[in-house]
């Protein structure tokens with residue numbers, strides 16, 4: 001048993017490490033992906049390109065504009081004086097927002113009347129639009145509060161401290177709501193899934209394609225020795241990639257890791273059961289590496305979409321939410337994010353770990369049962 | 377280890393009504409065959425006849441659809457894994473790892489076959505020596521020439537010294553000298569008592585075999601030693617006609633009532649007839665009429681190729697009416 005397994009492993013490692021393309025996929029691609037996600041995926045809203053549509057041009061309107069700029073969320077890039085210009089700028093994506101103040105804006109304020117402030121948003125990115133609207137509302141509210149205060153003072157009264165309620169939101173675990181801290185750890189899950197599922201299935205199918213499988217089948221090697229020989233290298237490579245991405249995340253992007261690394265590797269081992277199980281299953285239904293690749297992406301895309309990696313599961317329709325419980329990636333991403341950002345341990349994460357163990361056990365045993373030492 | 381039940385009766389391979397279907401297509405059709413121990417058994421047939429499919433069933437790569445068989449005394453459906461310990465197999469395609477070196481390939485297979493540590497090195501050196509790869513032991517297999525690859529593949533298939541080896545077109549695409557060397561190896565193995573089951577397209581190789589089976593469209597249509605096939609399976613007689621323009625002579629000869637069929641053969645024609653004594657005068661007369669001078673005309677012993685062409689044609693003649701009715 002051990003001797004056959006040993007020579008399978010020696011052979012697999014020689015094959016994986018001798019091929020320069022393979023080395024690139026195994027070790028450069030994960031780092032590259034992490035860097036891309038670290039820099040490119042940024043849902044933080046700052047310095048939104050904004051057009052000012054000031055028909056009043058009074059002291060008050062200029063002051064409010066200054067408040068918008070001062071907040072740091074808005075960056076005035078254009079001044080316009082016609083509706084059609086606003087439309088064009090938004091159509092062309094030159095600005096994401098336009099702030100409109102009508103003639104008589106200043107006069108109304110001076111007279112102590114309330115007056116509308118209009119904000120026009122590019123709603124095609126609904127997420128950003130929502131956040132911008134929220135900021136704009138806060139700025140406007142603060143400005144009217146100031147105006148009231150000034151008015152009371154000017155009338156000679158003592159500003160009454162009205163018992164207003166101010167919302168002070170504070171996001172725990174990710175104090176500045178940095179999207180990087182949220183996304184970079186989860187890249188681990190995607191990379192580990194792609195590398196292990198895709199490459200393990202291709203490693204088996206390649207032997208069918210080049211004809212060496214036929215030669216292996218006529219040897220007395222046992223099914224388990226073959227399967228272990230094909231999967232153990234990818235378990236090790238999966239662990240190595242987790243370590244590699246963690247290094248980049250922590251030392252390059254300064255993403256905090258608050259929990260236990262050991263737990264991270266433990267969860268990875270549980271996740272690999274599903275991932276390699278799928279890989280093995282794909283290898284039983286594919287005759288060529290190209291087929292294997294297509295089938296692997298057939299699993300990988302839905303798994304990613306329904307994992308909560310980019311789209312929050314709470315926003316999905318209930319039926320789809322139920323579906324995500326069958327997705328091992330969902331549990332793995334929750335575990336990774338929790339270990340990184342919250343620093344929680346098994347006491348909190350055991351349901352997810354149990355989910356991974358059950359799914360992994362089912363998928364892997366199904367795939368192993370389907371795997372036969374014959375061609376057909 | 378399970379006990380082999382009938383190795384002592386002297387047969388390395390026995391097949392009873394072995395059948396393989398792929399969907400509706402019958403690739404191997406109820407084949408019966410016994411191969412004696414220590415024999416070089418040649419399996420001949422045109423492309424797509426079912427040679428590889430049969431060998432694959434014997435080696436436990438494919439499961440038969442029906443019928444039964446034994447290899448080294450083990451049942452091919454129930455004891456395939458036991459069979460694998462006692463056979464060597466060389467597939468039709470080169471099937472070693474091209475990204476591994478010669479030595480790495482040998483090490484891999486000797487590990488998989490669990491060759492005892494004491495013998496490992498000797499076997500490795502033997503294979504390298506036999507394949508003539510001493511200088512290339514650390515070269516990647518991909519760069520080796522066809523003849524070297526074939527000998528290395530044979531070496532890896534017999535590292536564990538199996539008593540039965542299956543070779544599927546081992547010499548296709550190899551130059552004549554390498555083919556000759558390869559057959560020397562096969563003789564050497566057979567001399568040591570190894571049973572060799574080999575498929576081929578080459579008639580000269582067929583002559584080297586102790587016994588031959590001819591498979592056509594999945595059916596075994598002739599079986600015997602090369603000598604037996606030439607005398608027994610050839611009901612007709614063969615006439616060799618050497619003339620200056622054999623292409624032009626072909627059609628007029630085929631139209632003669634005394635002739636069954638004719639084919640170009642080297643620089644002349646081989647004519648198959650019921651009785652040579654009747655056909656020779658008829659051919660001579662016809663060619664004289666046409667002004668095609670005959671250099672030589674005589675009855676000859678049929679070659680294996682004559683036997684196979686004739687067998688295949690008579691098989692087609694038998695099948696054709698049935699197929700017309702069926703369709």
Ligand SMILES: Nc1ncnc2c1ncn2[C@@H]1O[C@H](COP(=O)(O)OP(=O)(O)OP(=O)(O)O)[C@@H](O)[C@H]1O
Pocket residue numbers: 398401403421422423424425426427428429430468
């Ligand atoms: N897996 C398969 N599925 C469907 N048909 C198959 C399969 N394998 C073989 N066949 C068909 O079975 C027939 C016999 O194939 P086989 O490979 O045994 O022929 P062969 O005698 O070895 O021919 P060759 O000299 O070309 O190697 C062919 O018509 C082939 O197309």
Ligand SMILES: [Mg+2]
Pocket residue numbers: 427428429468544545
């Ligand atoms: Mg073949």
